[in-house]
Amino acid sequence: MASAYLPVLLLLAFVIANAGLIIGASHLLNKRRPTPEKLQPYESGIAPLGDARDRFSVKFYLVAMLFIVFDIETVFLVPWGVLYRELSCVMPRLADGACPAGAVSFFGLGEMLVFMAILVVGFVYVWKKGALQWD
Amino acid sequence: MTAPVADPAFLTRALLPDLVVSGGAMLLLLYGVWGPETEGRRRGLLLGALVTIAAATCATAFTAATLPRTGVGPLATDAFRWMADVVILLGTLLTLMVMRDHAPRARWALAEPAVLVLLAAGGMMLLAAARDLILVFLGIELMSVASYVLAGIDRRNPRSAEAALKYFLLGAFSTGFLLYGIALLYGATGTTDLARIGQALAAGPSVMATAGLGLLLVGFAFKVAAVPFHLWTPDVYDGAPTPVSGFFATAVKAATFTALVRVTLVAVSPTLVPWNEAVWWLAALTMIAGNAFAIRQRNLKRMLAYSSIAHAGFLLVAVATHTPAGAAAIQFYLLAYALATIGAFAVLSAVGEAADGILHARRLEGLWQVRPGLAMAMAVFMLALLGFPLAGGIGFFAKWYVLQAALQAPVPQTALSIILVVATVVSATFYLYVVMVMFMRPRPADAEAPAPTPAMTRLVIATAVVVILVFGVYPTPLVRVARASAASSFPAGR
Numbered sequence: 001m002a003s004a005y006l007p008v009l010l011l012l013a014f015v016i017a018n019a020g021l022i023i024g025a026s027h028l029l030n031k032r033r034p035t036p037e038k039l040q041p042y043e044s045g046i047a048p049l050g051d052a053r054d055r056f057s058v059k060f061y062l063v064a065m066l067f068i069v070f071d072i073e074t075v076f077l078v079p080w081g082v083l084y085r086e087l088s089c090v091m092p093r094l095a096d097g098a099c100p101a102g103a104v105s106f107f108g109l110g111e112m113l114v115f116m117a118i119l120v121v122g123f124v125y126v127w128k129k130g131a132l133q134w135d
Numbered sequence: 136m137t138a139p140v141a142d143p144a145f146l147t148r149a150l151l152p153d154l155v156v157s158g159g160a161m162l163l164l165l166y167g168v169w170g171p172e173t174e175g176r177r178r179g180l181l182l183g184a185l186v187t188i189a190a191a192t193c194a195t196a197f198t199a200a201t202l203p204r205t206g207v208g209p210l211a212t213d214a215f216r217w218m219a220d221v222v223i224l225l226g227t228l229l230t231l232m233v234m235r236d237h238a239p240r241a242r243w244a245l246a247e248p249a250v251l252v253l254l255a256a257g258g259m260m261l262l263a264a265a266r267d268l269i270l271v272f273l274g275i276e277l278m279s280v281a282s283y284v285l286a287g288i289d290r291r292n293p294r295s296a297e298a299a300l301k302y303f304l305l306g307a308f309s310t311g312f313l314l315y316g317i318a319l320l321y322g323a324t325g326t327t328d329l330a331r332i333g334q335a336l337a338a339g340p341s342v343m344a345t346a347g348l349g350l351l352l353v354g355f356a357f358k359v360a361a362v363p364f365h366l367w368t369p370d371v372y373d374g375a376p377t378p379v380s381g382f383f384a385t386a387v388k389a390a391t392f393t394a395l396v397r398v399t400l401v402a403v404s405p406t407l408v409p410w411n412e413a414v415w416w417l418a419a420l421t422m423i424a425g426n427a428f429a430i431r432q433r434n435l436k437r438m439l440a441y442s443s444i445a446h447a448g449f450l451l452v453a454v455a456t457h458t459p460a461g462a463a464a465i466q467f468y469l470l471a472y473a474l475a476t477i478g479a480f481a482v483l484s485a486v487g488e489a490a491d492g493i494l495h496a497r498r499l500e501g502l503w504q505v506r507p508g509l510a511m512a513m514a515v516f517m518l519a520l521l522g523f524p525l526a527g528g529i530g531f532f533a534k535w536y537v538l539q540a541a542l543q544a545p546v547p548q549t550a551l552s553i554i555l556v557v558a559t560v561v562s563a564t565f566y567l568y569v570v571m572v573m574f575m576r577p578r579p580a581d582a583e584a585p586a587p588t589p590a591m592t593r594l595v596i597a598t599a600v601v602v603i604l605v606f607g608v609y610p611t612p613l614v615r616v617a618r619a620s621a622a623s624s625f626p627a628g629r
Contacts (some may be wrong), residue, residue: 125168
């Protein structure tokens with residue numbers, strides 16, 4: 001029973017050892033020549049301006065939250081797409097992967113239509129509420 | 136071997152009432168957002184909500200009549216579920232009616248709270264039907280997420296925002312306990328189906344299963360506000376708008392107790408010592424502490440919050456009996472308690488808060504002189520919550536049947552019954568204090584009379600009073616229905 005977890009333990013040990021090796025080696029072998037430019041935070045090549053901990057408009061928060069909500073909900077399409085053939089067939093499929101005649105079901109498509117309808121209601125609400133308006 | 140795939144057509148039919156409520160809520164959401172909120176639109180919103188609830192009631196009756204009462208699977212279709220649905224829908228209906236009057240006076244929009252109440256009701260009805268821990272979790276989440284937002288619906292009021300934040304943080308925390316408990320139980324028994332968990336635990340639970348049951352119970356105790364997991368309750372009930380607090384105290388509690396009863400009677404054997412001892416201590420502590428804390432409260436919403444904690448303790452006595460008679464007593468109690476509590480919160484909504492947002496008992500001083508009807512109704516609700524015979528209506532019989540179930544159980548809960556009676560006597564101090572303030576204190580000269588009670592609130596208060604008093608004289612039909620539903624849903628031997 002416990003031996004079933006041995007590969008996990010081995011992987012854990014390997015990951016820790018590997019991380020230690022890489023960081024340790026670069027720590028020991030590199031040459032340190034710090035200059036003021038090198039010590040600056042990296043801003044994709046642009047000279048940093050101001051403090052990052054600034055006050056942002058709350059609109060960014062709202063848009064980010066709406067994005068997350070719809071984004072995560074849409075991710076649900078992926079497992080559904082993977083399982084679509086199973087969901088659309090009331091019986092186990094034949095050897096060649098086809099669904100037996102007469103066993104095709106509307107269930108898989110129907111579920112997703114319901115889900116999308118709920119999503120659209122939410123979207124229409126957000127739109128009419130004016131949450132997508134920037135000004 | 137995989138679990139048999141449930142038939143989607145059957146599940147859709149079994150879920151029909153929940154689907155009607157949720158679908159109606161979504162249509163109302165679109166109606167509410169389609170234009171500015173005028174008085175006419177508020178009327179339309181209430182009408183739509185009433186139609187949704189009426190349709191859900193019809194769907195419940197239709198589903199109850201056409202589907203077999205027995206069977207296995209994730210969704211129960213037994214009489215216990217249909218009874219719970221009726222209590223939940225009643226609480227939702229009365230809440231929406233009070234809310235419709237409260238919203239324009241408190242200057243918050245009605246559309247979103249009305250929709251959220253309906254969505255929460257959908258979650259509660261799922262919870263009442265859940266015979267699988269995953270569905271229990273789903274129902275609790277659907278109910279709770281809507282509740283967190285409802286607590287903060289008066290968003291310009293910092294007290295409401297504080298209530299929402301506290302409720303959300305502690306609620307999310309308790310959900311963690313619940314989920315961890317479900318995970319451990321699944322790990323120990325290999326299933327989330329309540330009946331199969333019961334079979335697996337019958338041989339004697341492992342340490343993992345015991346820990347899972349304990350965490351599950353903690354999660355439930357948080358949601359029903361049992362001591363020592365009650366700390367959020369006074370702050371949330373005090374800060375949330377008055378009709379919303381009434382909703383939390385009744386429908387949320389009713390749905391959670393229904394699920395707790397189902398879990399107890401289906402998955403836990405009466406001889407499972409750790410669970411039963413934990414429920415015993417929860418019941419005893421909740422009854423003692425809830426009533427003791429309420430005595431000194433003069434903020435009426437906080438007092439009713441402690442009162443709701445105390446009533447959770449009384450209900451836990453019935454859970455501790457572990458019998459169908461206890462389940463029947465709980466359903467009867469939940470109905471009585473829901474009517475009295477929503478009525479009391481409706482009166483508080485009609486009286487209104489002081490400028491500082493606090494509903495102090497002083498607001499009721501001499502209410503008898505200016506609003507005799509409100510004062511009489513509030514007296515009935517307080518006596519019903521106290522469990523006073525006759526004048527308190529069904530409140531008396533609610534406690535009576537809990538006591539009867541506790542004393543006639545195979546393992547009589549004598550000690551809990553004694554605590555229940557003593558706690559009830561103690562609770563007279565604060566329930567009768569409210570009555571005393573309304574009838575025996577003079578109206579302060581500088582106190583303005585409350586605004587005329589709006590029509591819907593008046594209807595809610597009148598309905599609650601009539602039902603409490605009528606069934607207080609003749610409770611037999613209600614009791615018979617509750618007993619039949621519990622006896623048929625939980626066959627003896629468990």
